[in-house]
Amino acid sequence: MTTPFLKKRGFTIVEVMICIFIIGILTVATAYGYGAWRHSVVDKEAKNDLQQVIASMKSSRNWSDSGSYPTAIPSSFESSNDIDVEYAIGDSSGYCISATGKTFSDIIYHVDTRSQGNEQIESGKC
Helix, strand or coil: CCCCCCCCCCCHHHHHHHHHHHHHHHHHHHHHHHHHHHHHHHHHHHHHHHHHHHHHHHHHHHHHHCCCCCCCCCCCCCCCCCEEEEEEECCCCCCEEEEEEEECCCCEEEEEEECCCCCCCCECCC
């Protein structure tokens, strides 16, 4: 009796390398997309924190007896985890507050109400 021809099973080295190459491309694309998404989230958090601190400063001014802005960020305000909010300079008539990203140092915004009472969020530090 003759033994049947045994067929080899498995993948060739070329097929394995193609699969590894495709997985590598997908991994790089996913990592880049996640980084860009995370950067946009921190950017929006910084702007949102400045909007909240503006509202908090207005509220403190409205509730103060003198009708002036506080000389520090009110304790009722709490910044996001990825954002540092800093009271840079100010007096009873205006203030300048900066928001900086902790994980992305290129995210820097500020609001400066000292000159014209303008509450626009602008790029850069005070």
